Amino acid sequence: MMNRRDLLTCHVTDKSRPAASMGPEFYTNAVLRTHENKEVRFYDDLIKGKLTLINFIYTGCTKSCPRSTGNLAKAQEILGDRIGRDVFMYSITLKPEEDDPAVLRSYARSHGAKPGWLFLTGNEYDLTTLRFKLLRWDHPMLDFDPDQHTGMVRIINDTLNHWTMCPTHATPRQIVECVSWVEATKPYAVRLRENFAKQARLDLETKEAKARGAWRG
Amino acid sequence: MRREPAAKSKTRRQKDIESTNSGGLTRRTALKMGAAAGVVTMLTSKKSLAVPAMFDDPVPPEPTVCATRPTHSPATTPFVQALPIPQPAIPTLFMNPAPTKAANIAGGEAPRADHQRWEEFLPVVKYDVHLKPALHTYHPDMSPTYVWGYNGQIPGPTFLNLYRVPVLVRFHNELPVDHTGYGSNTHTTHLHNGHTASESDGFAGDFWGPGFFKDHHYPNIYAGYDAFAGGGDHDQDDRGDIREAMRTFWYHDHRHSFTATNNFRGLNGMYLIYDNVDTGIENDPRPTALRLPGPYGVHDIPLVFTDKLFCADGQMFATAPDAVAAGDKFIVNGAIQPFFQVRRRKYRFRLQNTGPARIYTFSLSDGRPFTLIATDGNLLEHPIQKTSLELHVSSRYDVIIDFSGNNIGDALYLMNNQAQFVNNAPEPLPDPNVDVRLAMMRFDVIGDPLFPDNSQVPDTLCQYPDLNLNEVVTTRIWNFDLIGGQFKVNGLIFDADRADATVKQGTAETWIIRNRLPASGWVHPVHIHLEEGRILSRNGAPPPPEESGRRDVYPLRPGEEVHIFLRFRDWFGKYMIHCHNLGHEDNFMLVRWDVGTATSLVTSPVDSLGNPNPSAQPNPDPPILSNLFNKKGVLA
Numbered sequence: 001m002m003n004r005r006d007l008l009t010c011h012v013t014d015k016s017r018p019a020a021s022m023g024p025e026f027y028t029n030a031v032l033r034t035h036e037n038k039e040v041r042f043y044d045d046l047i048k049g050k051l052t053l054i055n056f057i058y059t060g061c062t063k064s065c066p067r068s069t070g071n072l073a074k075a076q077e078i079l080g081d082r083i084g085r086d087v088f089m090y091s092i093t094l095k096p097e098e099d100d101p102a103v104l105r106s107y108a109r110s111h112g113a114k115p116g117w118l119f120l121t122g123n124e125y126d127l128t129t130l131r132f133k134l135l136r137w138d139h140p141m142l143d144f145d146p147d148q149h150t151g152m153v154r155i156i157n158d159t160l161n162h163w164t165m166c167p168t169h170a171t172p173r174q175i176v177e178c179v180s181w182v183e184a185t186k187p188y189a190v191r192l193r194e195n196f197a198k199q200a201r202l203d204l205e206t207k208e209a210k211a212r213g214a215w216r217g
Numbered sequence: 218m219r220r221e222p223a224a225k226s227k228t229r230r231q232k233d234i235e236s237t238n239s240g241g242l243t244r245r246t247a248l249k250m251g252a253a254a255g256v257v258t259m260l261t262s263k264k265s266l267a268v269p270a271m272f273d274d275p276v277p278p279e280p281t282v283c284a285t286r287p288t289h290s291p292a293t294t295p296f297v298q299a300l301p302i303p304q305p306a307i308p309t310l311f312m313n314p315a316p317t318k319a320a321n322i323a324g325g326e327a328p329r330a331d332h333q334r335w336e337e338f339l340p341v342v343k344y345d346v347h348l349k350p351a352l353h354t355y356h357p358d359m360s361p362t363y364v365w366g367y368n369g370q371i372p373g374p375t376f377l378n379l380y381r382v383p384v385l386v387r388f389h390n391e392l393p394v395d396h397t398g399y400g401s402n403t404h405t406t407h408l409h410n411g412h413t414a415s416e417s418d419g420f421a422g423d424f425w426g427p428g429f430f431k432d433h434h435y436p437n438i439y440a441g442y443d444a445f446a447g448g449g450d451h452d453q454d455d456r457g458d459i460r461e462a463m464r465t466f467w468y469h470d471h472r473h474s475f476t477a478t479n480n481f482r483g484l485n486g487m488y489l490i491y492d493n494v495d496t497g498i499e500n501d502p503r504p505t506a507l508r509l510p511g512p513y514g515v516h517d518i519p520l521v522f523t524d525k526l527f528c529a530d531g532q533m534f535a536t537a538p539d540a541v542a543a544g545d546k547f548i549v550n551g552a553i554q555p556f557f558q559v560r561r562r563k564y565r566f567r568l569q570n571t572g573p574a575r576i577y578t579f580s581l582s583d584g585r586p587f588t589l590i591a592t593d594g595n596l597l598e599h600p601i602q603k604t605s606l607e608l609h610v611s612s613r614y615d616v617i618i619d620f621s622g623n624n625i626g627d628a629l630y631l632m633n634n635q636a637q638f639v640n641n642a643p644e645p646l647p648d649p650n651v652d653v654r655l656a657m658m659r660f661d662v663i664g665d666p667l668f669p670d671n672s673q674v675p676d677t678l679c680q681y682p683d684l685n686l687n688e689v690v691t692t693r694i695w696n697f698d699l700i701g702g703q704f705k706v707n708g709l710i711f712d713a714d715r716a717d718a719t720v721k722q723g724t725a726e727t728w729i730i731r732n733r734l735p736a737s738g739w740v741h742p743v744h745i746h747l748e749e750g751r752i753l754s755r756n757g758a759p760p761p762p763e764e765s766g767r768r769d770v771y772p773l774r775p776g777e778e779v780h781i782f783l784r785f786r787d788w789f790g791k792y793m794i795h796c797h798n799l800g801h802e803d804n805f806m807l808v809r810w811d812v813g814t815a816t817s818l819v820t821s822p823v824d825s826l827g828n829p830n831p832s833a834q835p836n837p838d839p840p841i842l843s844n845l846f847n848k849k850g851v852l853a
Contacts, residue, residue: 161538167704185426195429
């Protein structure tokens with residue numbers, strides 16, 4: 001694929017690319033089309049230097065997708081104005097032959113997607129490549145069945161090259177918490193304040209448990 | 218190692234005496250300085266015991282890990298390095314700040330609930346353990362590898378404990394703040410399978426970040442302590458029931474969703490508890506002593522297994538920033554395919570699989586059986602002879618291997634018979650009869666024992682507590698499943714803030730665990746925190762001999778069902794049942810259950826949104842096996 005010189009050049013010419021990022025060599029720069037019918041390059045436009053949530057759906061999916069998309073919509077509400085600013089959401093179709101930008105646009109509208117949440121389609125080769133790289137069960141029988149496709153949402157912080165994933169059937173609060181797991185470590189003083197706040201909550205719980213007899217001092 | 222310089226210095230000294238013309242800085246003075254430096258080296262060397270913080274190596278920077286998956290790890294010559302023995306943890310004499318019952322947040326402690334029963338089990342022995350990056354050499358043919366370790370060691374230090382001597386371990390998180398790539402610098406340590414209070418159990422959701430410490434309180438009591446308060450009838454000296462003793466534990470990172478990557482980076486080690494039965498001393502004159510081979514590090518050897526894939530520059534490769542690769546290098550105690558020199562006598566080996574996912578099937582190259590004496594750290598009532606041992610992730614087997622019938626010069630290999638990959642070992646193979654790609658390590662018989670082998674393997678090792686099904690107050694079913702492309706247990710997704718069952722302290726229950734994906738090929742080694750269980754049945758049949766003892770890991774192959782008897786004692790709070798394939802647990806295949814003051818009648822009282830779950834039933838599916846027990850509660 002790429003020789004070492006290409007890799008070097010890539011680093012030299014692309015100063016906006018984070019040093020820790022796996023870059024387009026991994027993510028590819030596959031050209032996708034958004035539900036707003038805009039062309040985007042996967043790494044450069046969607047991943048580079050961003051914090052992103054990526055899942056795979058198809059609009060005709062009636063089993064697990066409605067709940068998945070619904071939960072992501074609620075997570076979008078909790079994340080508020082961060083969506084489109086430093087957090088981006090991408091739902092990529094598993095059935096590009098059915099889901100053209102127009103279909104995706106009405107799907108996005110019906111779920112109240114705000115700017116910063118893109119629904120993406122593209123050619124089947126590119127989409128399969130992306131799915132294999134991002135979210136794939138290590139089990140072909142399950143993986144190739146669109147009804148059993150992984151219902152996880154991949155969460156990527158490209159700047160630190162941190163990944164995690166969260167089930168889309170978890171609560172929206174959990175999905176938002178998972179996002180925090182890939183963010184940069186906050187300053188010590190901030191985390192110390194958080195510790196005091198968390199301890200205060202824990203102490204209340206313990207006090208309540210002691211009153212019930214469910215804690216032995 | 219230590220004898221060599223002394224021998225050299227003797228000859229040097231003779232030479233020194235012979236040379237009379239040396240002036241100024243004499244060779245003798247130089248020699249003295251050298252000897253002093255040697256002492257310092259000994260003190261500071263990682264190979265010697267304590268490493269005071271002031272002598273610590275500087276923190277290595279995080280390397281760039283190769284971008285593309287290597288087809289194989291660098292070639293390494295097998296059996297050229299001696300098996301490392303994990304160093305015993307060194308207690309701290311003066312812990313600063315002093316440990317407290319309530320979390321010392323202002324002093325830098327991470328949030329936690331107050332220690333339960335703190336005054337009752339005031340810690341006697343204290344340890345400071347630092348989680349930090351280090352460079353570790355897995356094989357002399359390979360460049361040093363950037364790792365995370367407890368005290369920077371791979372595996373971490375071994376804690377040697379005594380029952381009834383409470384311990385406090387202070388974990389200092391010194392992982393890099395500016396960490397990039399796989400793994401998380403937030404962390405929580407689980408002592409597997411400690412009978413410990415919830416706040417010291419390392420619950421997956423209770424992780425905390427760099428710059429802080431956290432005190433874990435390990436009282437080292439026998440489970441069922443309360444039932445025997447005031448002296449049990451089996452051992453008047455003990456409070457607690459000695460029949461509940463468990464001896465081989467391991468501790469490891471349990472950070473939710475990052476357990477595989479953090480363990481892959483090296484965050485795990487061993488924890489052993491001795492008592493006046495399993496004393497660790499083979500010449501123990503006390504009549505209660507079993508006199509199994511010992512002591513630790515000499516004839517009582519932990520074998521901590523893992524497998525890794527390395528980049529050409531020796532760094533560990535992860536398939537993705539949140540997933541680890543299957544390895545093509547077998548690693549024992551942090552060394553790739555080591556050798557271990559044994560004498561013609563008995564040894565006790567404590568086999569431990571730290572994952573991330575591999576299932577080992579061990580055998581010895583000459584076909585002799587292992588003498589299996591303990592499963593998951595619990596002595597069996599009677600030893601079992603097994604030629605083949607299947608070791609699942611997180612499971613432990615204590616085995617005795619007797620080399621007294623061997624000739625000096627014999628070599629014996631510990632084989633893994635699940636041929637899953639190629640080792641890329643250089644030719645020629647050292648033994649034409651052994652496929653070196655499948656050999657975990659080699660035992661070299663080097664001589665007769667230095668002292669007579671007085672160790673024993675008694676025909677009766679212990680007696681188990683009664684298994685009384687009349688104590689069972691409810692039966693719970695845990696269905697491990699894949700629904701909507703997500704791992705779910707009983708149809709629910711793990712939420713650290715939601716308990717899916719509450720068990721009443723002091724009661725017993727039957728838990729039925731099922732792998733509901735018959736065609737998946739996935740094995741789920743299910744682990745239950747807090748208590749050791751007894752398998753009542755596996756797929757409707759009595760458990761095989763190696764599963765007839767006390768366990769805390771219950772492997773479920775596709776479609777299987779296991780019934781387990783469990784008592785819940787002494788502690789309150791949140792615990793877990795989860796799949797111990799580290800990748801699966803990272804994908805939320807966990808359940809939180811609590812020990813409380815009442816039994817919840819439904820297994821999952823709320824749905825995944827936290828709403829009351831009216832459809833939840835104690836028994837959502839008819840069990841695969843009905844009428845397992847007769848009316849008296851006895852296994853039919």
